[in-house]
Amino acid sequence: MLNSKIPAGSLAEKWSKHKFDLKLVNPANKRKYDIIVVGTGLAGASAAASLAELGYNVKAFCFHDSPRRAHSIAAQGGINAAKNYRNDGDSVYRLFYDTIKGGDYRAREANVYRLAEVSVNIIDQCVAQGVPFAREYGGLLDNRSFGGAQVSRTFYARGQTGQQLLLGAYSALNRQINLGTVKMYTRSEMLDLVTIDGQAKGIVTRNLITGDIDTHSAHAVLLCTGGYGNVFYLSTNAMYSNVTAAWRAHKRGAFMANPCYTQIHPTCIPVSGDHQSKLTLMSESLRNDGRVWVPKTVETAEKIRKGEIKAKDIAEADRDYFLERKYPSFGNLVPRDVASRNAKIACDEGRGVGKSGLAVYLDFADSIKRLGQPAVAAKYGNLFDMYAQITDENPYESPMRIYPAVHYTMGGLWVDYNLMTTVPGLYALGEANFSDHGANRLGASALMQGLADGYFVIPYTVGDYLATIGPAPVDANHPAFAETKKAVQNQIDKFLALKGTKTVDEYHRDLGKLIWEYCGMSRNAVDLVKAKQLVQALKVDFWKNAIVVGANEEVNQCLEKAGRVADFIELGELMIDDALDRNESCGGHFREEYQTPEGEALRNDDDYTYVAAWEFMGENMPEKLNKEQLIFENVKLTQRSYK
């Protein structure tokens, strides 16, 4: 029943052939079509700008005061592209292969190959816009290496690649806003999807300043609304990042794929106390020059935790550089899931450092000795400053303390090769979809995917659908608009009636702790079953006992949060269902029951080489599992090894 619409033909020719086969909309007709873009981070801004350039009428929405604040802005490390500027053996095929393997063979070959193919165009595009990538003295672009790859294919802009790429896409968007081809709605949050005869025809939004509930019609709707990592409460996501747009679309018929695939990033600043509101990532690029270690013995670690000794008091022979020891060929540059799991193992063994014992060292002493402090500062200065700012410790003098934290969600709305969800006319781009990273995303690939989808995929694929439905205007007076608006208003009234004793933030924290403990870095069936009951109980309690103050017709952060947390609770339950269904370990999904004798993730390719696409069946009803079988014609499925 799920048709991925992967084109026939050889891997390398699929996209070119498909582009030719897709129907076109002639230039004079393009202006007769309206397209809604929800979310204006990398995927949304690039899509909105590119579609407007083509001649479509674009309405773009974001809940921030400016598109430049989307959380793409916070990406630090870089963006991959198979340019092979280093002459080190890179190619489109190698980027494809690394990504498929890095994703533990749970992504679609055709999508990933296309991603690798267009990666080279992204760099060209960004440079033409004036994105200031790092350069060498000869004036050409610099690269660095990243986890999960043995070539240097990552382009970067100091430690703020995300900001510079987003400002590039934002500038392209600004140009179209100035030309009048994009109508930008800021501080507007999408709260529902309008469908007519099963097709996406518009959205319902709430103006976050006035509380006005508005409907907007269009021929197609693009969700570029990011991931759902904040289900864990503590994550590296921004405070406002949420799943609401995607989740409401899910309830209108869009299948949610692989929700249990979440990425735990190995290098984050550890939690310092209960007041913690979010976690801060330290770019993976730091693992190029930093060495990860813990004390060899529990006794030494104990002394560190009590503050009796410091890291530099520990002799070289008493340190365990566990990634270098276990994975000699990739060393500190193993993929994120492997690095995170090994940090957890070291801490579980009692060898963790810091007061809480939930941290490992990331040590730059060797690099500073080898390269000198100025060279290290030039590469990572802003990251070191940020670390010092938050922890009050100087990372040039003592090693950083790091611990894994939730960072990215590989799962998301199910989309076909054209990025269309199971609702015709509804598309999902960037982190909001599930498509390219399998069970684990490699570093510097999120920026690549967001921009690939927005600049180079959707401009081609959306035209095919639009040409099929024709340019007749969408009937904005269709009862579906009024009905959906009414449903949104009713839900808001229900939230505003909540006058209990527990804040929405408290529910969010409870949910986060629960999902982190039972559906985080490692999972098992017994705990998952327990967690499901706990989440269901939390949901019941939320709807009885939460506090929402204020009214709808004003700026109301309680109301905004209540909607988002209610959706996170429902998503949390689905994540648990998905993790329970998948009786194997793969990438970020580590089921304790399924591991190799060496403790690595053990896949079950015979039974689980599928995408789990969940279908909403009604409020408080179990969701239905639909399977898309993954077919590998080019790569051989092997036990992933970074040794």
Added chain:
Amino acid sequence: MNLTLKVWRQKNRKASGKFVTYKTDDVSPDMSFLEMLDVVNEGLVKKQEEPIQFDHDCREGICGSCALMINGQPHGPKKATTTCQLHMRSFNTGDTIVIEPWRSVAFPVVKDLAVDRSSLDRIQHAGGYVSVGTGGVPDANEIAIPKVIADEAFNSATCIQCGACVAACKNASAMLFVSAKVSQYALLPQGQTERYERAQAMVLQMDEEGFGGCTNTYQCEAECPKEIKVTNIARMNREYFNAEFLQDKKAHV
């Protein structure tokens, strides 16, 4: 730590506002400033009172959302630090902290401590881009840029659009912000073809939004969390005057 907070409360743009005093104890020096406010807000909500509104999002010092005037200083006492990266260890127990929104005609108050900074977006709509569409661009390495120029452009590009420069300025001038944007493109080869029109269009929009002019006090540079230099303003003025003298289009000949 025990603190006394004097917080500006204002229901909406049209309402008149006032300072409200809150006492808070049990503040940990490891908390960020915004986490301290989270705790205050949680207490207010528990009492069914409206929490204090302030803009924030990434809490990593990069999105530019957070914007608090703390004891009269944009983003508080710590140099090169956004409000979200400011920690309570920068204060002492017993302190009274005054928290206000950015003040500028061009930044009307949305609610409490949140202001509307869309004027900064509109300045960029006017010309803050290179007019290049998706596709049909040269290979990235065909545009060689001397490292020193690329680095200087980068220094300008690090602006996070928080508006602290405006809040710091006695004239509520946005010239540090606008000049950072103008400079990035004026320095890079990609920005050359439109450099004079861009400077004119952005300056014109800046004036229309009601921002004041620069009188060289340099307070903006002192308070900028990203340490954007006032030399950008000099560059913007040069761009603008060149455009005026050379009648923009003729400037290329």
